[in-house]
Amino acid sequence: MSVKVDVRLEPKLDRGALLLGGEPHVVHCHYYNHFLQTSIEDAEGIYPVEEVLVWTAQEIAHHLFRQLFAQESVSDPSKRKALVESVFTRCGYGKVSLDLISSEGGEIGTPYEHYAYTYAATFPPRPSGKRGVSYFSQGYLAGAIEAIYDLPLGTIHSEQTACLTQGDPEVRWRFWRSEHRLPLTPSVGEGNFQTADLAQMAETTIPMVQIRDAVLGLPLLPDPETGLIEAFGVILTFIPGNYYALISERHLDHMEKVMGPDVRPLVLDMLIESGHVCAFNTLGGIMQSAEWDAVVRPHLKTKEDWLYGISAVMPAIGWGVVGCIDTPSPQRWQVCLKNWYETTTLAALPPSQRRLDHSPFAQGLLSGIMALIYKAGVSEKRLTFDGELYRQLFQEGRLYDGRFIESRLLGASQDVVEVTSSRQ
Amino acid sequence: MKCQTLQVCAWRIKYLITLSSPLEAHQWKQIEQNWVGSRLERFPLSIGGVLYKLTLPERVGTLTGSSHSPDIYAVLLRVQSKSLLAQVQDHIERALQENL
Numbered sequence: 001m002s003v004k005v006d007v008r009l010e011p012k013l014d015r016g017a018l019l020l021g022g023e024p025h026v027v028h029c030h031y032y033n034h035f036l037q038t039s040i041e042d043a044e045g046i047y048p049v050e051e052v053l054v055w056t057a058q059e060i061a062h063h064l065f066r067q068l069f070a071q072e073s074v075s076d077p078s079k080r081k082a083l084v085e086s087v088f089t090r091c092g093y094g095k096v097s098l099d100l101i102s103s104e105g106g107e108i109g110t111p112y113e114h115y116a117y118t119y120a121a122t123f124p125p126r127p128s129g130k131r132g133v134s135y136f137s138q139g140y141l142a143g144a145i146e147a148i149y150d151l152p153l154g155t156i157h158s159e160q161t162a163c164l165t166q167g168d169p170e171v172r173w174r175f176w177r178s179e180h181r182l183p184l185t186p187s188v189g190e191g192n193f194q195t196a197d198l199a200q201m202a203e204t205t206i207p208m209v210q211i212r213d214a215v216l217g218l219p220l221l222p223d224p225e226t227g228l229i230e231a232f233g234v235i236l237t238f239i240p241g242n243y244y245a246l247i248s249e250r251h252l253d254h255m256e257k258v259m260g261p262d263v264r265p266l267v268l269d270m271l272i273e274s275g276h277v278c279a280f281n282t283l284g285g286i287m288q289s290a291e292w293d294a295v296v297r298p299h300l301k302t303k304e305d306w307l308y309g310i311s312a313v314m315p316a317i318g319w320g321v322v323g324c325i326d327t328p329s330p331q332r333w334q335v336c337l338k339n340w341y342e343t344t345t346l347a348a349l350p351p352s353q354r355r356l357d358h359s360p361f362a363q364g365l366l367s368g369i370m371a372l373i374y375k376a377g378v379s380e381k382r383l384t385f386d387g388e389l390y391r392q393l394f395q396e397g398r399l400y401d402g403r404f405i406e407s408r409l410l411g412a413s414q415d416v417v418e419v420t421s422s423r424q
Numbered sequence: 425m426k427c428q429t430l431q432v433c434a435w436r437i438k439y440l441i442t443l444s445s446p447l448e449a450h451q452w453k454q455i456e457q458n459w460v461g462s463r464l465e466r467f468p469l470s471i472g473g474v475l476y477k478l479t480l481p482e483r484v485g486t487l488t489g490s491s492h493s494p495d496i497y498a499v500l501l502r503v504q505s506k507s508l509l510a511q512v513q514d515h516i517e518r519a520l521q522e523n524l
Contacts, residue, residue: 121435210471217470223479230486233431233438233499288430288440290497294475294490382440386432 007083007090009238011216014195015339016315016322018238021064021071022189025091026241026341027220027317029234030118031281036244036274037115037135040251047254053135054142054158055184056246061143062153063187064240069147077103080148084141089222091238092229093137094171103149105156105175111164112226113137113171118235120164132163134171136243145175154182187242192347194414196321196338198312203327206299206308214295215316232285232292241318241341244361249346252355264355271360276398278361279368283310284385287378304328306379310369311335320344325416330374334405337362337415343408357409363402366419370400399423425513430497436485437505441516443494452476452489454519459511484508 009018009025017024041049065084074080081098088096094113100106111117115133119126126133142158145151155177162172198208220236222229229236252267286292287310296309304327311322320340324333337343342359372378375393383389393399401422406412431438447455449466456464461481468474473491480486485500485508496516500508 118435122433214470219465219467219475219477226483230499233497285431285438288438288497290475290488290490290493290495293493293495294469294473295471298492382428382430384429384432386429 007086009090011316013212013315014197015193016196016198016318016320017190017193017339017341018318019190020087020091020238021068023060023064023067023187023240023242024190024193024341024344025238025318026244027236027238027282027319028244028278029232029236029282029285030114030122031234032274032278033115033136033237033239034119034122034133035277036247036271037133039270039274040247041135043251043255046258049251050135052247052250052254054139055182056243056250057136057139058143058146058156058158058182059139059153059184060187060240060242061140062146062184063143063189065144065147067189077148084144084148088137088140088144089227092222092236093140093227093239095225095227096137096141098141098145098148101145101148101175103151104177105145107161107172107174108141109162109170109172111170112228113164114228114235114237116164116171117226117228123165125167126163126165128166130166132160132171133165134160134163134173136239137171138173141173142175151177152181153186154184157182187240188345188348189242191242191344192408193344194339194408196323198315198321199323201308201324203324204305204308206305206312208308208312211296211299211309211312212316215291215313218291218295232282232289234281234285238318242345245342245345245359248342248361249349249354249356256355268360272364272367272398272402275361275364275366276368276371276394277364279365279372280385280390283313283365283369284372284378284383286310286313287372288382300379303330303373303379306373307333307369330370331421333366333370333419335366335417335419337417340408340415343415347408351409354409358404358407359415362415362417363404364398365402366417367398367400367402370419370421371398375399397422425516427509427513433502435502436499437502439498439500439509439512441496441498441513443496443516443520446491446494447476447489447496447516447519449474449476449491451519452478454522455487455515458518459515480508485512487512 142156162168321338406416426442463479478487489496
């Protein structure tokens, strides 16, 4: 199917969100995507991780495409397929054709899929006993097929049958319809969102709104042949924020159910570390890019300006609105997070159905940003991110700790995180 | 022309190439014309100025830069990075000289 359909992620400026099909989308890079997925996948001997990594994507895609088809008044299956293919590519997941898909299922194969392509290029081949890495796309396409044929959520089953990471020339999935419905939960959609203006703080001359708007205007677009988005020196995706928040929450839930409460600190530390890694790769990549040089760097004079500058970027990549509560210092940075994407997802779940009471991703991310600016010195010199820098800096642990001193998930009106130096 | 390594993974290497001044539009065009199979994209920025992205042939890498900065970022396939970097520097040099 080569029908060209225009797909647009709609910026919601008063939320710091990017909406498509009633689902907030967030920008992340392949380093973060693999770190988080692999951390969860490592538990495959403990519980069936596909139930988290595949099913969550299926729930979200089912909701997203039902909304999108209704918004666009598209009822013909072939036109719906074209829209799914376009969204898949626009969001940087790769290139797929749904030509061989019917209401009974079928097969989809592609040489270009974000997780498999970037894994195969970056890491050694996976052992033969392991399945492929394209969990997200598998579930996403299953949910999309259900939406195309107006099938109830959970009626399409799926498996990955080939993967670039195992030496196959393409990624391939099989989909089939079953009377046995999977126990899936409808997506929370826009979640329990809140609105907030990106404030121009008195302590800085950094033009927050101007930077946000300039980043929103950057061409974060897929290569037309591969459907992969290359920018800032990394490969980006626009994945629904509900996916990241829910796989984190559900992973913790499964782990605590199987292993007991003692496992909680370990899982939380892994989720914090994923945010920390993200700071160094996604945000570190942004801070050393032509886009940053053109749009943000001209305004930066002090190290603190770098904190304000990167805070202004976050609403443009769908993460929410970040504001500094007081003037940051090398020892302490206190920020309020409005409509932080993970919180917005989790706040839509009944309190009895969630185990996370804050966003560990935010803890790690904000700690990582402080280390990047005040310890690694990204504002003073160009850094070489080669793994060695990360090992050198953090061989004895993270250099900053992030702590939620207010949490929407515990009833507060906003999230407030205090990041402090963990060593004197 | 100064060059520094910024990011290394098993797959690709990101280099920073610093010139004495930003490349001009016609110099970017010149590189595209001289490098057979490359593709130049030009994106106007909301703050004024232009972002340039040159995709190298056969997906071996990209060059990005802007009218605001003398810095150019080259993300190159690691297995060919040495020869590709030499080609990148050569093409930039040629574009600078041809437009003197």
